[in-house]
Amino acid sequence: MHTAVNNVKQTHEVHKLGKTRDIMDEVNCLVDSLKDTNPTPVRSFSCWKLARKCISPVFCKKLRVHGRVTEIFSHLHDACSDPCLALITSAMMFLLSRDSLNMELNQDNLNLMLRLKKVDAAERGCLGAFALNKLEKFKSTVMEILVKLPQETPAREIDLGFVTTGNLAMESLLSLTFKQAGGLFKEWSPWGLSHIVDFVTDCEHTLPEDISQDIQKTLPVLRKLNRCLEVLANITLLKSDSQIYLISYKNAVLVQACTRILLWCQTCMPSYKMLENVEKNKALKDFPGYTILTCMLAALTVLNIVTVENELRNLDSEMETSLMETIVQCLTTAHWYIPTEKRFELDLLCLGILRGLVQHKESYRKIMMSLQTDVKYTEKSQPKTMSAIKAVVELFVQREEAAGNMYDDTSEEDEDNQSILEDDDESYTEGH
Template identity: 35%
Template structure:
């Protein structure tokens, strides 16, 4: 549908209807069943797995429609109107409802439904808080930081669930009676937990990034710092390899060594790559404003030789790019790790001593060098003088004087 303010307003007002109470007074049971059957047939064509066709209400349909929308599709005005019309209130309340069910739902299907419900609401909230200070402030304040409280509880539940289901899978034994080592959570509960966890982290990042009020409210949540550290240090080993980068920002030394190794391998590949030798039977010519080598004579054997050389060069280039990509990932993870450790060390002599014990010869220079490279990269790709760069510079200066 083409969304406009009137349509958005209608959906939000429909959310306020209480289980079709007003409609039920006007229609008898037979007519109501006819309407529900028509709705079921319509819903079957949209392939929405979250629709509860056995429990159709106006509010349920309105919420599903709202959650199916994104700010990118609707335009920037959507973010503001969603707040002004009260849509954010309903979505935050829905998050609380789903999170409250996480502690009481023993049935797996109900648990997955609650996780999916929270995740879809959080995805919308994550989208409408990106670069939108008004929505960020509104959500931090709404009902005494209800969203932050619910997000903190949900993250704690997810941390417990993802390890719980992983241990359950690891208890399965193969033929030689050896337990499966750190098998990834592949069942539908594990997938729902992973998706919900990423959505929670996305919302909390938006509410705390360069926001003292949001950071303070988030830091006040009981046990959240410990939960966050467990998500960083323990949870990634339970996730598929390709998904760990989204959550993991620790194991600094391991990533720093991996980055150095990848860099040396890339240098070797480039150094050993064969240089192109043009056949002597040709000349440089200007064609369409470009200087190109144009061969005047070529035997079949020469053409095959050049083709083979080009294939070898392409293969070497692909290898170099693969190593460069791995090097970039290791550098970014190591940099964020160093930044996090540096922040934890500030104004905390105990943390300085603890981190120093794990560093080679107790020297912080390995961390500061990585952060300086990261800062140089940011200076090339971002606007100079942003808050992020200032924070990194501040951490570097602090660590250099430790």
């Protein structure tokens, strides 16, 4: 008689299992400490310890696998009630959202994100000297965590000089996949879009008037604008209620911001032209010209979506003229500063916006008929002033001729290929 021992584990397996259990035991203890029945300092400290561990991608995946992410933020539902707890909660959201799979986004988490986004607006005015000093010390500990990110995980740029609760919360939202954000915003009411619109206008106001300044300092702002505009475009496409809300919110402040962004990009383009195909040379994505181009296309995309079926009613006559001039200028002069592969997309967006504007409102038709614009026929030629209508007609004629020439070239190539096949058939027949 003897005893059979099954499922024997190797030493390293036992060690790994024990280590995992130790980690999860510590996580369980920290998560329990986040409950709102505990003192706020204890909850803040526990959240800070969890945030430190979230630097490791492996740890973040373990939280997701064990279903702890949703539980953590459900315990932190009242994080906005304390500035320090709100800051570290936003930091942990930011760390987890770096991989969209780790951030289990649901309606409650989204609501918490957006409430955290508004914390900064009020915290300075209502905090005493002691509380402000405590918050600054806590902010320094959060910055110490964020500083470690580029060393341990692939990190995008983090502006450590602007670490606030609202900024981290908005970064978390923009880091989510478009599919996640779009689905939840569809279930949510359109007014939730106002948070992203406000962020766009805040970023737009920081763009320098003097483009001779160091462009590298402006690139992070342009990238944030690009991401915000892409999210807005994704979650408002084919959603008329969201489109109407965007063009009516604060007297069409988004349309005004997009117009100023386009003007700024147009001013910069001659100095930072991008003529090479980015798909063939990925290194070009680090150049200022690429960032400016993507931001301009994102702004045009948003304008195209909100104007294609809707009338812009909340702009004064000066802003209407500025919008039309800006779009026409993009159409007639920007070609020579962007890659050939992007020119069709630019034309399509600009013409779509112009069609939407003149179709829905008479004032835009009058502006279009009287508008004068500069047209460049080649990259090095001097701009020629002509009416906007004539410029659009000439563009149509040029594109029609180009399409005809391409069709003729294709037809000739097909005929050549056909004759080669016929010659091959005759040779084959004669040989047999």
